[in-house]
Amino acid sequence: MRALTEKTLVIATHNDGKLREFAGLMAPFGIEARSAGEHGLPEPEETGTTFEENAYIKAFAAAKATGLPALSDDSGLCVDALGGQPGVYTANWAETPDGKRDFAIAMQRTEVALQEVGATEPAQRTGRFVAVLCLAWPDGHAEYFRGEAEGRLVWPPRGEKGFGYDPVFLPNGHDRTFGEMTAEEKHGWKPGMKEALSHRARAFQKFAQAMLGSS
Numbered sequence: 141m142r143a144l145t146e147k148t149l150v151i152a153t154h155n156d157g158k159l160r161e162f163a164g165l166m167a168p169f170g171i172e173a174r175s176a177g178e179h180g181l182p183e184p185e186e187t188g189t190t191f192e193e194n195a196y197i198k199a200f201a202a203a204k205a206t207g208l209p210a211l212s213d214d215s216g217l218c219v220d221a222l223g224g225q226p227g228v229y230t231a232n233w234a235e236t237p238d239g240k241r242d243f244a245i246a247m248q249r250t251e252v253a254l255q256e257v258g259a260t261e262p263a264q265r266t267g268r269f270v271a272v273l274c275l276a277w278p279d280g281h282a283e284y285f286r287g288e289a290e291g292r293l294v295w296p297p298r299g300e301k302g303f304g305y306d307p308v309f310l311p312n313g314h315d316r317t318f319g320e321m322t323a324e325e326k327h328g329w330k331p332g333m334k335e336a337l338s339h340r341a342r343a344f345q346k347f348a349q350a351m352l353g354s355s
């Protein structure tokens with residue numbers, strides 16, 4: 141695995157929710173996190189069919205354009221009763237006819253799909269959030285870190301915190317959705333702690349252990 145020697149990283153995302161989460165996770169490590177938006181980078185088209193492929197497309201585009209290592213995240217919600225959908229298309233399910241994103245619509249779409257397959261009982265509504273972090277260098281080398289959070293889908297949505305599908309996701313072992321948790325509770329991890337809760341924090345924990353020397 142290639143070592144990370146640089147102290148500045150570009151966070152290759154145009155999603156404010158993810159950017160906030162990354163900045164919070166990165167803060168304890170003395171790494172300066174710059175956003176792709178700050179560098180005026182365009183959002184590349186996600187043409188991959190796996191989280192890994194899309195994470196690489198985003199990280200490598202940002203690394204090549206800035207000359208700095210770049211960290212991206214490709215994530216999504218995989219629902220078992222829907223054969224793993226929306227998966228890599230999680231953000232697309234939020235698209236509105238005028239090209240914007242509305243996650244109330246995305247959550248509703250997921251619920252309609254679950255109703256259509258008759259998944260009404262909690263045990264039929266299992267799934268997981270997946271996050272794949274890709275750290276790419278300008279020369280094209282890349283390292284990957286995957287995190288998953290198991291849970292089930294609830295309806296109606298609960299809680300106003302978080303972003304995206306947080307209000308309909310109830311992580312295993314908890315009685316509040318991600319939308320009802322503070323960012324600290326949702327991630328459930330600080331350097332030195334045993335295990336993270338959210339998919340992104342779990343992936344980040346692996347990244348921090350491998351690249352930043354975290355315990």
Ligand code: IMP
Nearest residue numbers: 213214215216217230231303304305306
């Ligand atoms: P992408 O990784 O930019 O392709 O988008 C993934 C989509 O998955 C986001 O737009 C969110 O809607 C959803 N998603 C990923 N992580 C989370 C999370 O932690 N909470 C809620 N929704 C999430």
